[in-house]
Amino acid sequence: MSLTAFIFARGGSKGLPGKNVKPLAGKPLIGWAIEQALGVEQIGRVVVSTDDAEIAETARACGAEVPFLRPDSLASDTASEWDAWRHALETLRDAEGVLPAPFISVPATSPLRLSEDIAACLARYDQGDADMVVAVTAAHRNPWFNMVSARGDGTIAPVNNPEGTVVRRQDAPAVFDMTTFAYVADPHHVLRSRGVFSGRVRAVEVPVERSIDIDTPFDFEIAEFLMNRRLEAK
Incomplete structure (x- = not known):
């Protein structure tokens, strides 16, 4: 079965305005997430949930689908990403008659992750004893x-x-730091619950050198330096 991955990218970032479409090592930030998700064998498509026309256009150019726009009420600084997850699941279920399962979120803010990291989260979820799997790194x-x-x-x-x-x-x-590599969950858990730790949560440990989460200009500079070094080493 071909799986669907989601990327949630609102347009109103204040820590780093326009970060989701900002070029990092020659590619829009969101483009790295789309490429990494589509690099997982089981994932056949990527759906982007956004309120922003520029993000939507960039996402489509990078190979993702944007079949709906996120309501403004789910794109503010105070809006819960969990509610955006639920909106995306419900919208696709209503449009296509089936609930995407498992639910897979691949945040755009971790460009140094690899497709194999997403695949590892999927493999851990497939063991069947978790409502959600997250990626962590040693704190x-x-x-x-x-x-x-x-x-x-x-x-x-x-x-x-x-x-x-x-x-x-x-x-x-x-102790561990949670990363924004990927979240893999039972979609019914997302729809009936109110947060990550409201169910059985399992973790996949990933290397710290791939775990940066971009929120500020400084984070972006570090990520770009590390990505350029990776690309030069190929």
Whole structure:
């Protein structure tokens, strides 16, 4: 069965205006996500959910479909991406008579991911014991060791280890950063729930060097440097 992947890209980014269509290493940022999703054997098409005409035009030029535009109410700074997920699923179900399954979201903001990373998330989901699979990477900071919060008296202490009983990183419980590589989920879970961790969530660990999530101009510069280095090495 040919699967459908979704990319959710609104036009009103404030951290980096126009980031979804901004050229990164010679290709629009959203183009990398489209290429990576279509590079997965099981994925036959990519549907982009956007409120923005320029994003829609760019996405189509890069090989994606834009069969609907996202309502403005789901494209504001305060709008929930989860609601955009539900809207996309319901819209395609109503138009095509079938619910895309599994639900696959491939965010545009992780251009350094590989198609094999998306495929790994799909393979983990196919094991059948998860409502959702996400990708994670080992965290640089650990709340048991070197992440701190302020106390009422102005001093600081580790977030989860205020008495300092964990004194070596090796003794701290392992923690991970969530990435924006891919989300693979049971579509019924998306439609009936209100957030990622409202069901059984499993994880695929991915390399930190591919895990940058672009939100600022600085993130973009780092990602472009790393992408150019990758392309030059080919």
